[in-house]
Amino acid sequence: MANPRIAIFARLANGNVAPARVIEGPHTRLSRTSHAIAYDEKNDEILIPNPLAEAILVYRGNASGDAAPIRTIQGPRTLLQENDELALDNVHDEIIVPTRQAILVFSRSANGNLAPLRVIAGPKTQMFRARGIAVDPVNNIIAVGNANPQGILIFNRTDEGDVAPRSIITGPRTGIYATKGFAVLPERKELIATVEARGVQVTRNLGESFVGIWNNTDNGDVPPKATIKGNTTMLIAPRGAALDSQHQEIFIIDKVQNAFFTYSWQKILQNMQR
């Protein structure tokens, strides 16, 4: 189990089912600890980090079996380190990679030992143990989870160098212990974050962690405008989030459950508090 691989499931998969196809094998160059994945609908490509080899791997959208990446970003100039996550901006053709205390922005078509186009790093950024990242290419923001201050740092998409975030969602009313994954809704100007409750990886308590929705203009100690939270959700330690806008569904993957769950997006919208 937990072999290095990408499992690809049918949208309607349910229960104890095998994946429709799997990308795995020595030519894939996959490792474990890849904590994010992006699908590029425009170019039909799959992007995934390999933090143990400090690389970003890109595959064809229909890749299967022991497929080699079609592009690999790796080498001293890339500045990649502890790069277990990424986000894709396919409007501006950029890949955004957090490295705990920096955000690196690469050209989407980068291949080999190339320097990032932009780097956001330094004391003004307040970045510390950045975890989870999203880019909204329409509203031009980058959101990143942060350990201290605990919350969500929001930068302008084109920020570079040692810059302060334009806003920080943090404080007791946010309910944030640790953000883990993000999705964005550019048309609604909203940000979806998976939030792990303190200690749930050990206690494995249901219903304490949650998925929260904030306006991307929120700043300060602002509670989420809607949540997916409670025992019925089955969530223990939610990680990544992905949206299917056509079928109005949201997919949430859970580390402790070793599972992913599909929820009705309409139901979440009915629950908006603001």
Added chain:
Amino acid sequence: MRIRKFLVVLLLLLSGPAVLLLFSQLSGDVSPLRQVRDRFPVFADVAVDPESNIVAVTDENLFSLRTYDRDLVSNDVADPRTVITGNRTRVDFVCGVALDPVNKEIYTVNNDTAADMLVFKYDASGNVPASRTLRPAPVSTWGVALDLKNNELAVTIEQINKISIYRRLAEGEEKPLRVIQGPDTGLADPHGIFVDAENNEIFVANHDSYHQAEASQDESTDVQGQLARGIATLSVPQNRLQPRSSSGKFVEPSITVHSRTAQSNASPVRVIHGPKTELSLPMKVFVDTAHNELFVANSGNNSILVFSRTATSPEEHSAMVFRRTAQGNAAPLRIVRGAPDGTPAPGIGNPGGIAYDPMREQILVPN
């Protein structure tokens, strides 16, 4: 009149749960429409004690450590002798397992969350605490091996390419006796480990991802471990880490053989690598000192490779037993099944990310 009262009470009783359900749904406590989840144990590593007639397996999916009778023959789901699982056990993403046939103890290591080494008695079962725990690393411990001759144990730590050797009874935050780590060691995403005490050597299975681990990464994974356990009291270091040149590269998968007493950045005494070896994501290594042979569970192409000792399976619900002398396309002698034959395995293990491909209507999940 009495009937009407009864009907009102009945209606209230019946509608109560419905109202609660409606309220819970409105408050965000929504049930998933669908869920993809494996409800069976998935085996990550196996160890055998032929004298006590037991096989121990680790299950990363349901977070359990199980033992079975060694000679169990059944095509159905096998009945375990013992199942250690539950919060008190601290069994989590368990990977490596080793057995101590002298002291009748099972050693296992968690790969994530609380990447501790746990020791249980052979007869421990249920939601019971470990007899001893040791914290070799904050995260990513994979393999564990025992050296009963020298009363030591060794563990591999994936993310920082490290082997730590402790006294066998080490516990808590005890420091290792020796550490093998550095660019000359040949360690790259190390997994399985075996200590050959007779020949004073340590064998390690390495994958193909490498980066030069730095001291700062030790601190970084420590914070990561504290966050996972919910015990973090974070303070931002004054000297913030700045982006540095990346050292990542891909290397050939290998079996590195180290002197048993090697430490620091010592080079291995031998390395098995190269295309002829057919090594591909090697996981477990075992040395048969009686016949001078090295066995490698080669997960990249679902094979078990047997090398001369001195020569320079992945997503399954079962553990298979082969003859020691088996080669080629050989059928196993016995199969220990954790799920009915043919049960699909979603193979989702410690997942972090998810993406949706609207073109193919497919969901992408990396491990």
